[in-house]
Amino acid sequence: MIISASGLRKDFTVNRKVGRLRRERHVVSAVDGVDLTVRRGELLGYIGPNGAGKSTTLKMLTGVLTPSAGEVRVCGLEPVAKRTTLARRIGVVFGQRSQLWWDLPLAESFDLLRHIYQVPAADHAARLARCTDLLGLAEFARTPVRQLSLGQRMRGELTAALLHGPEVLFLDEPTIGLDVLSKQAVREFLGELDQRGDTTVVLTTHDLADIEKLCKRLVVIDHGRVVHDGTLDALHARYGSRRTIVADLDADWPADVCLPGASVVSVEGRRVTLELNGTTAGEVVAALAKAVPLRDLSVREPQIEDVVARLYRRD
Amino acid sequence: MLSASWALAGAGFRRYATYRQATVAGIFTNSVFGFLRCYVLLAVAAGTAAGVAGYTGPQLATYVWVGQGMLAVVNSWTMLDLADRVRSGDITADLLRPIDPLWTYLWTDLGRAGFAMLTRFAAPLVVGALAFELYAPAHAVTYVLFAVSIVLAVVVGFACRYLVGLTAFWLLDIRGVSMIWVFLSGVGSGLYFPLALLPDWLSTFLWIGTPFASLLQGPLDILVERGGPEILALQLFWAVALLWACRVVQARAVAKLVIQGG
Amino acid sequence: MYGHVLRAQIRSQTQYRMSFVVEVIGSVVINGLDLATVFVLFSVAGSLGGFGGTEVLLLTTLSACAFAVADLVVGNADKLRDYVRTGLFDTLLLRPLSALWQLLAVNFAPRRVGRAVQGLVLYVVALAIADIDWDLARAVYAVGAPVAGAVFFGSFFIAGSTVAFWWVESGEMANAFTYGGKDFSAYPSTMYDGWFRTVFASALGFGFVAYLPTLALVGRADPLGAPDWLRWCSPVTALIAAALAALFWRTGVRHYRSTGS
Numbered sequence: 001m002i003i004s005a006s007g008l009r010k011d012f013t014v015n016r017k018v019g020r021l022r023r024e025r026h027v028v029s030a031v032d033g034v035d036l037t038v039r040r041g042e043l044l045g046y047i048g049p050n051g052a053g054k055s056t057t058l059k060m061l062t063g064v065l066t067p068s069a070g071e072v073r074v075c076g077l078e079p080v081a082k083r084t085t086l087a088r089r090i091g092v093v094f095g096q097r098s099q100l101w102w103d104l105p106l107a108e109s110f111d112l113l114r115h116i117y118q119v120p121a122a123d124h125a126a127r128l129a130r131c132t133d134l135l136g137l138a139e140f141a142r143t144p145v146r147q148l149s150l151g152q153r154m155r156g157e158l159t160a161a162l163l164h165g166p167e168v169l170f171l172d173e174p175t176i177g178l179d180v181l182s183k184q185a186v187r188e189f190l191g192e193l194d195q196r197g198d199t200t201v202v203l204t205t206h207d208l209a210d211i212e213k214l215c216k217r218l219v220v221i222d223h224g225r226v227v228h229d230g231t232l233d234a235l236h237a238r239y240g241s242r243r244t245i246v247a248d249l250d251a252d253w254p255a256d257v258c259l260p261g262a263s264v265v266s267v268e269g270r271r272v273t274l275e276l277n278g279t280t281a282g283e284v285v286a287a288l289a290k291a292v293p294l295r296d297l298s299v300r301e302p303q304i305e306d307v308v309a310r311l312y313r314r315d
Numbered sequence: 316m317l318s319a320s321w322a323l324a325g326a327g328f329r330r331y332a333t334y335r336q337a338t339v340a341g342i343f344t345n346s347v348f349g350f351l352r353c354y355v356l357l358a359v360a361a362g363t364a365a366g367v368a369g370y371t372g373p374q375l376a377t378y379v380w381v382g383q384g385m386l387a388v389v390n391s392w393t394m395l396d397l398a399d400r401v402r403s404g405d406i407t408a409d410l411l412r413p414i415d416p417l418w419t420y421l422w423t424d425l426g427r428a429g430f431a432m433l434t435r436f437a438a439p440l441v442v443g444a445l446a447f448e449l450y451a452p453a454h455a456v457t458y459v460l461f462a463v464s465i466v467l468a469v470v471v472g473f474a475c476r477y478l479v480g481l482t483a484f485w486l487l488d489i490r491g492v493s494m495i496w497v498f499l500s501g502v503g504s505g506l507y508f509p510l511a512l513l514p515d516w517l518s519t520f521l522w523i524g525t526p527f528a529s530l531l532q533g534p535l536d537i538l539v540e541r542g543g544p545e546i547l548a549l550q551l552f553w554a555v556a557l558l559w560a561c562r563v564v565q566a567r568a569v570a571k572l573v574i575q576g577g
Numbered sequence: 578m579y580g581h582v583l584r585a586q587i588r589s590q591t592q593y594r595m596s597f598v599v600e601v602i603g604s605v606v607i608n609g610l611d612l613a614t615v616f617v618l619f620s621v622a623g624s625l626g627g628f629g630g631t632e633v634l635l636l637t638t639l640s641a642c643a644f645a646v647a648d649l650v651v652g653n654a655d656k657l658r659d660y661v662r663t664g665l666f667d668t669l670l671l672r673p674l675s676a677l678w679q680l681l682a683v684n685f686a687p688r689r690v691g692r693a694v695q696g697l698v699l700y701v702v703a704l705a706i707a708d709i710d711w712d713l714a715r716a717v718y719a720v721g722a723p724v725a726g727a728v729f730f731g732s733f734f735i736a737g738s739t740v741a742f743w744w745v746e747s748g749e750m751a752n753a754f755t756y757g758g759k760d761f762s763a764y765p766s767t768m769y770d771g772w773f774r775t776v777f778a779s780a781l782g783f784g785f786v787a788y789l790p791t792l793a794l795v796g797r798a799d800p801l802g803a804p805d806w807l808r809w810c811s812p813v814t815a816l817i818a819a820a821l822a823a824l825f826w827r828t829g830v831r832h833y834r835s836t837g838s
Contacts, residue, residue: 108588115582344750359622498607498610
């Protein structure tokens, strides 16, 4: 296990104003007993609503924050105590904060990072070449960072986090605010990284498309606790998300039709929406075709938005 | 127009009223510097029979402590965010509003100065009065003159900072210009010692040839009753001249913006 | 490694060449104005706090030189406030280097070089014209005193910056002790009085920056009654201040890590 955390907790004291001058101290648990293990080479999606404790967890895993309680090991090290040793073995990208040098061209920031992390020149060059190739950095490598678009900068940040060949890459909302093309570039890049399998990735995101495309395993956190840990399919199964069939008919919907394995969600004129209860779509479509004349038909996969929204609402 | 002005001034006041902790920190810092400067000037005065350019001990103490308070009111050390807005291009949004940004900024700054009067002016003065003997003006009219003088000082200080901010239309980075302004205005306004200590030709030049004396030295001399309405006239001249300069320079800047498209 | 960071910072600062030149000149002028202030006040009274021209010059340039060197090396520590407020301090903690040295290197301001060089030159001039009865101890102390002073001021810069770990809105409060300390030590301690002098000269130790070393160099006893050996102790107080600053910093980082930004 490259990352293991058990009973991880982080309490913050907040002073809340009561009346004009009095303040009350409250202890708030941003992370409240999280158990988490990540295998080497895994790509883990770590999601949750705003304020759920995602970033706090990430900060504890990277050694920025000291946990209030619990055990953490990343690459076999205790993050806070072994901060500088660990820093060489992990890479971190915070979507909202830059680790690049604002006034310098991207290429110089990369060169500087080579010295900071003491990376052998050949390794550095090889990794840089690969990132340049995959992320299309060549066209803006000589531009000062402050003049880069957000999408360009994020590609630079990703490269910067990978140049020292980290074993674990932590990404905190890397696609936030990006345009469609940049999002796609980042996603494809992460997909490729996952395929190679030598870097473990922990990704927090609000972008559900990221999760669908990239993450086989999902950990969902809410109010500082893990509420789901497993595959995307398991999430669907657990929260009863179903595939739906939308059919346009050539006749009015006869109210007495009985379809085994499906239930009617809505009927609007000659359009009917059905929800599948686990049976394969084929059987239901066959039964449907027997009952009424069909003009058109589509099957929709369950939407992760719905599942996550339901999860966040704690249905 | 008038209601807009009041609203802007009110916004400036309230905005600074939210920086409570920074206000406390600022009062502390001003008070420490008040002690430093006051002891130094009083020691100089004690070491000479001729006195410090005719200032008595209490006059010097008043000069230092009121000067520390006025520093935060005139605020000549903090640049307006104008330059940032020019650089980011946000200034175009300001120019599209029905009120000239010059007036928007001026009224907001007057509101800020009003808040500073109640806090950062008053508090160091209390500290100074507790630790040293201060000079109490002999005539009631002095207080009125001083109040008008402070308002004019704020306007002069504002116009200077606005001009510094406008240079951002031509320079990429105004740090150098603001630095020169901060130090010239510091020494030229009499922050470190009364201008009367300088050779006559130099102090006359600073009084008449530059707006610096209108920032601190002018109001302070009115308060310790070494000058009267003639100082107000000088301040008024500089306030009008500088605001006019702001308009001219801004018009040029806008013309440049329109032609070059920013 | 820090060298590379420093060089990059210098490159990025010198990009705006015009502005950089103005800033270097500006900072030299500022320093000059500080000294001019002392000169103006001196010329009014003919002496300051019972000290004559060459003595005051030595004291003032020693303080200015020590401050300028400290300001060049660690003056940018006050940027910590912005780092803590914006959360950028996290990124420093994520790199395999000391957070403090990164903070200093990344914010290194080469424009301050002008001031340090100027301070040094003026100090040497002051030493040359001062009435000093040179011997080995004084020669060593003449070199050691500005170094000790710089360490002393530097400690205040760092200790002052750490206030931001607990109190982000502290504003310019630390300036009261850094720039305030510079102003205090630019004049003989005899000019101050009461509890204020006790606090700044003795409790905070600013009397050790220039006042006491100057007494030792020109061979005068302290009119305020400090024992003669104490005049030679500025390196000791500098080390104590540095140790305390390091302690403050460590405690501050630990606090930051337990509370976040």
